Amino acid sequence: MAVHKVLGIETEFGILHRNEGDSNPVAASSMIINAYVNGFLERRVGWDFEDEHPGLDARGFNEFDALAPEIETHLVNAVLTNGARYYVDHAHPELATPECTDALQCTTYDRAAEEILIRSMDKANELLPDGEELVIHKNNSDGKGNSYGCHENYLVDRSVPFGRIVQEIMPFFVSRQIFCGAGKVGSEAPGLTHSDVPFQITQRADFFEEEVGLETTLKRPIVNTRDEPHADSKKYRRLHVIVGDANMSEVQTYLKLGVTAIVLAMIDDNMAPKDCAFEASVQTLRKISYDIDLSMVHRLATGESVSAIDVQWAYYAAAEKWADRNGFEVIGGQDIGLDLMKRWHDVLEALENDPDSLADSIDWIAKRRLYEGYRERHNLKWSDPKLAALDLQYHDLRPDKGLARRIGLKRITDDSEVETAIGNPPPSTRAYFRGRCLERYPDAIVAANWDSMVFDIGTDPLRRVPMLEPLRGTAAHVGNLLDECTTAAELLRRLGT
Amino acid sequence: MAEREQRRRSTSRTDDAEIEETPSAQAGEELKAELDDLLDEIDGVLETNAEEFVKNYVQKGGE
Numbered sequence: 001m002a003v004h005k006v007l008g009i010e011t012e013f014g015i016l017h018r019n020e021g022d023s024n025p026v027a028a029s030s031m032i033i034n035a036y037v038n039g040f041l042e043r044r045v046g047w048d049f050e051d052e053h054p055g056l057d058a059r060g061f062n063e064f065d066a067l068a069p070e071i072e073t074h075l076v077n078a079v080l081t082n083g084a085r086y087y088v089d090h091a092h093p094e095l096a097t098p099e100c101t102d103a104l105q106c107t108t109y110d111r112a113a114e115e116i117l118i119r120s121m122d123k124a125n126e127l128l129p130d131g132e133e134l135v136i137h138k139n140n141s142d143g144k145g146n147s148y149g150c151h152e153n154y155l156v157d158r159s160v161p162f163g164r165i166v167q168e169i170m171p172f173f174v175s176r177q178i179f180c181g182a183g184k185v186g187s188e189a190p191g192l193t194h195s196d197v198p199f200q201i202t203q204r205a206d207f208f209e210e211e212v213g214l215e216t217t218l219k220r221p222i223v224n225t226r227d228e229p230h231a232d233s234k235k236y237r238r239l240h241v242i243v244g245d246a247n248m249s250e251v252q253t254y255l256k257l258g259v260t261a262i263v264l265a266m267i268d269d270n271m272a273p274k275d276c277a278f279e280a281s282v283q284t285l286r287k288i289s290y291d292i293d294l295s296m297v298h299r300l301a302t303g304e305s306v307s308a309i310d311v312q313w314a315y316y317a318a319a320e321k322w323a324d325r326n327g328f329e330v331i332g333g334q335d336i337g338l339d340l341m342k343r344w345h346d347v348l349e350a351l352e353n354d355p356d357s358l359a360d361s362i363d364w365i366a367k368r369r370l371y372e373g374y375r376e377r378h379n380l381k382w383s384d385p386k387l388a389a390l391d392l393q394y395h396d397l398r399p400d401k402g403l404a405r406r407i408g409l410k411r412i413t414d415d416s417e418v419e420t421a422i423g424n425p426p427p428s429t430r431a432y433f434r435g436r437c438l439e440r441y442p443d444a445i446v447a448a449n450w451d452s453m454v455f456d457i458g459t460d461p462l463r464r465v466p467m468l469e470p471l472r473g474t475a476a477h478v479g480n481l482l483d484e485c486t487t488a489a490e491l492l493r494r495l496g497t
Numbered sequence: 498m499a500e501r502e503q504r505r506r507s508t509s510r511t512d513d514a515e516i517e518e519t520p521s522a523q524a525g526e527e528l529k530a531e532l533d534d535l536l537d538e539i540d541g542v543l544e545t546n547a548e549e550f551v552k553n554y555v556q557k558g559g560e
Contacts, residue, residue: 012559025557091557143551148559216560242560356528373532374539389547390539392554401542407535 002268002330003236005261006155006429006470007103009110009253010096011246012089012148013117014137014395025091028134030076032093033086035124036116037078045438047077047085048447048454050464051230057214058162058227058237079448081423081439082112083431090217092148093117093136098431099450099470102332103258103340105426108413110253112421114138118397138246139395140203143388145188147207149216150246154261155470156237157268158229165239166212166223168267171276172260172315173222173243174285175308177202178294179347180256182245183364185371185382185391189286197290198382199371201364203245205289211281216242222281230450232468239264243285248395248404250412251361255347258340261331263315266322268330273314277301292368294351312348319344361410367394370407433473436482437491444488457489465495 015032017023037044075088083098095113100106117136124134141147156165178201187197189206200206213221226240241260247253266272278284279299287296288308297305319341328337350357359369371387380386396402425435434448446454446462455463467473485491544550 014554014556016554018553090559092559094559142554142556144555146556146558148556151560217558220560369532370535370539373536377536385548385551386543388551389544392551393542393544401544403539403542406538406542408531 001326002265003155003157004101004330004471005265005332006099006101007106007257007261008097008099008153009106009150009257010094010153011110011113011138011150012092012094012140013397014139014142014148015092016135016137018133018135019131026075026088029088029091029093031124031127032117032120032134032136033076033078033088035127036086036120037076039123040119041078041080043442045079045442045445046447047079047087048449048452051449051451053228054226055214056227058225059212060162079434079438080116081425081435082109082421083425083429083435084109084113084116085450086116090148093120098425098435099429100426100431101428101471102336103254103261104332104336104412105428106257107250107254108417108421109426111250111413111418114397115418115422118399121397135401136397137392137395138248138397139392140182140246141184141188141207143184143186143188143391147188147204147220149204149242150244151216152241152244152257152260154239154241154264155229155231156239156264158234158236160237160268160270162225162237164270165237165264165267167277168272168274169239169263170211170223170281171273171278171311172263173241174278174281175288175311176256176259177205177245177285177289178308178312178351179344179362180244180247180252181289181362181364182247182252182395183367183391185387187290194381194383199292199368200289201292202289204243205286208243208282208285222285231470236470245363246395247363249361249363249366249409251343251410252363254412255340255343258331258336259344262319262322262328262337262340265326265330266315266319269322269326271318271322271325273318275300275302276306276311276314292364294355309348309351312344316341316344316348360408363394363404366404366407366409367391370394370403427475427479428471430467430470430473432475433467433478433482436478437488440482440485441488441491455488455492457487457492463492465492 015025015028017028077087080086085096087094097109121134121136181201182203184200184203186194187206207220208222209219210221212223214225222243224240224242229236229238279301284298297307299305328334355365358365394403425431444455444457446456451467453465
């Protein structure tokens, strides 16, 4: 039986410091996060790097030739009362949502992340001299060959051979972009111009060069092998997925997370399709991204030629069988499972028959409709800077400038739930314990990370509380305990640490 | 909209599309009007110096 697909999403946001001659993106990102921490939080609690090992490879070795991700301990790093991590990564503000138990909950936290960035931006701009402005974009590329990520994380069963996960998830990752892509004007792959690729399905396909690997900053792989479970490593892996776009459409974020969780549960249970491998995954990833009419077929290792939609239908059919046998408990229950299956089915059908009908729910299709209309109206070539500007502005988080929020994209989250998610953790994972402790005992917490918290209750030594089970420390487990304990010392005593 | 006509349909679907011609043409008109309103609005909020904005939008790689 598959392990519960605990999941989260981490987004690096684009940042611009306008009218500042010598703008430094690291300083700008720090201003954004500091503005939020100082403006909205009672006390800053830092991140604890004790258990960070981003150089460990799921294939069972430390790859010394590869560039392991750096840990930048000196940069701004905060933990929020909703259980999220909010920090400067490289030269971007990044927000990693708390661990969630289903795709809808995680989509609410992703939307809450946007609101947190908007509030940070407003607060930071109050502090800047007149004329200067910090602007945040939820996108993945600057259109000049620089890319930054939107990563997903899923809990998977350690006993499943990693090689099988790679094989069985690869065709799904290569083809899911037809409903996950955020769309982009032009291409940033070497040698391609606007006449080769006027518009494409994804922000990120241009940047992937390998099928499998440890890197995230160069030679990016479709399946990332970072083996850092942030949980009991004997029982779990965390699949770190780097091949997605940051979506403005909530429907897409929901589908991306939910359908991927279903496919990974199917792989845990050894029920995923085994005959869908593309002959050349990296090249096919790009070809699909460049094929905005969805008309191309691609060669499989079996010699067959199929479309991206065909491959998705194969996964869909396998998922129906998997669900018949196993139900949807491990992805969040029957209601959400049936809803995801229906939406997955309907989106594939619409992509086959009437893609434009998805202009209210799929970013790349919304963009295509908008940009084609704009081109027609102003008689513009695809290479016109106005289209590149539109393509940035689609992702602009300023409420008065952002286009995505004006074009009538369907919503699936609720404003009051998003407001709750800004300050409160999901009740159903260990993020509950993290977030509630931060809210109740901020002065007693020295540092926190995904799988532990360090308390200082005034008597030596510091106490580390391990949280190796993502589904322990929930409201059901510790809600009453936290309500009853007025001090961290009392909490630790009752926890027996 | 031009792209609607250019879109490739599988041949087996053509008959269905013809049967629904009237309502879908109507829906098409509504969509077009909606898009026109949207484009008016976008003309109003687009960065005034698009070329400069795009030129200055340079990010460091991340992840």
